[in-house]
Amino acid sequence: EPHLSIFHLLSSTKMIARTVFLFATLAVSTITAFTSKNAFVRPLSSLKGAESEVAFADLDGENIRVGIIRTRWNDEHVTNLVEGAKEALKECKVKEDNIFETSVPGAYELPLAARFLALSGTVDAIICAGVLIKGETLHFEYISDAVSKGIMNVGIQTSIPIVYGVLNCLDEDQVKARSSGDNNHGEDWGKTAVEMALLKNEALGAGRKMGAMGFGTPTKIEDKSGEKKEKVGFF
Numbered sequence: 001e002p003h004l005s006i007f008h009l010l011s012s013t014k015m016i017a018r019t020v021f022l023f024a025t026l027a028v029s030t031i032t033a034f035t036s037k038n039a040f041v042r043p044l045s046s047l048k049g050a051e052s053e054v055a056f057a058d059l060d061g062e063n064i065r066v067g068i069i070r071t072r073w074n075d076e077h078v079t080n081l082v083e084g085a086k087e088a089l090k091e092c093k094v095k096e097d098n099i100f101e102t103s104v105p106g107a108y109e110l111p112l113a114a115r116f117l118a119l120s121g122t123v124d125a126i127i128c129a130g131v132l133i134k135g136e137t138l139h140f141e142y143i144s145d146a147v148s149k150g151i152m153n154v155g156i157q158t159s160i161p162i163v164y165g166v167l168n169c170l171d172e173d174q175v176k177a178r179s180s181g182d183n184n185h186g187e188d189w190g191k192t193a194v195e196m197a198l199l200k201n202e203a204l205g206a207g208r209k210m211g212a213m214g215f216g217t218p219t220k221i222e223d224k225s226g227e228k229k230e231k232v233g234f235f
Contacts, residue, residue: 051183054188054192056188056191056195059092059093059191059194059195059198060092060093060198061089061092061093061094061194061197061198062093062094062095063098064092064094064098064124064125064193064194064197064198065098065099065100065122065123065124065125065210065213066089066094066098066099066100066123066124066125066126066127066190066193066194066197067099067100067101067102067117067122067123067125067126067127067213067214068082068085068086068099068100068101068102068126068127068129069101069102069103069104069110069113069114069117069126069127069128069129070082070101070102070103070104070128070129070130071103071104071105071106071107071109071110071129071130071131072103072104072105072106073105073106073107073130073131074130074131074132074133074175077131077167077172077175077176077179078129078130078131080179080180080184080186081129081131081165081167081179081184081185081186081189082101082129082186083184083186084179084184084185084186084187084189084190085127085129085165085186085187085189085190085193086099086186086190087186087187087190088186088187088188088189088190088191088194089190089193089194091190091191092190092191092194094194098213100117100122100123100213100214102117102214102215106130106143107130107131107132107143107147107166108143108146108147110128110130110147110150110151110166111128111146111147111150111151111153111154112150113128114126114128114151114154114162115154115157115158116215117214117215118154118155118158118160118162119158120214120215121210121211122210122211122212122213122214123160123210123213124160124161124197124200124201125160125161125162125163125193125194125196125197125200126160126161126162126163126193127163127165127189127190127193128151128162128163128164128165128166129165129166129186129189130147130165130166130167131166131167131169131175131179132144132147132166132167132168132169133169133170133171133172133175134169134170134171140168144166144168147166148164148166151164151166152164159200159204160200161193161196161197161199161200163189163192163193163196165185165186165189167179167185
């Protein structure tokens, strides 16, 4: 009958409309959920970028003494990083005479050298600078892991801020992108050293008078009682 055909037609149309509506709703919900979940995830290219995202306030390092321990391995790149760190220290008003620099053969030697310098009591913070580039063997992974843990342990054990200034890169292009121009990570390391030194001094007190910086000959310093004692430093 005609009225039944019309009824069935209308029912079929409503079912189709409902089905389309449900699919549309599901699609919108899925897109919204995916967008929300990834709203704060940066693109992969950004995650691989060399640009610094650290902001620093104005830092006054006039009375801060900083030690820089650098590797001779990958000398050219490490030199660029150290120069960046020194520029940042100068920007933070750290005096040139208050910057001590020494070198070790490779990154594996950095933690022990940092411990020696920290225990000397002659610096407020230490920057360990080096470059590790992945090769064909597992040497890169073993060294990177040992150095990062070693440097962290020295800071915790001595209460001297130790800045991890070691680039761990997959190839030389990644190193160049992080050690030259406006993206020289050494600049961040220098400012980090000053900020952490100021934080340490604020938390623990400025401490006693320090002797000469670095490894080497004993220096005589005068304490509050006026008596002279020998102090062993790095120079």
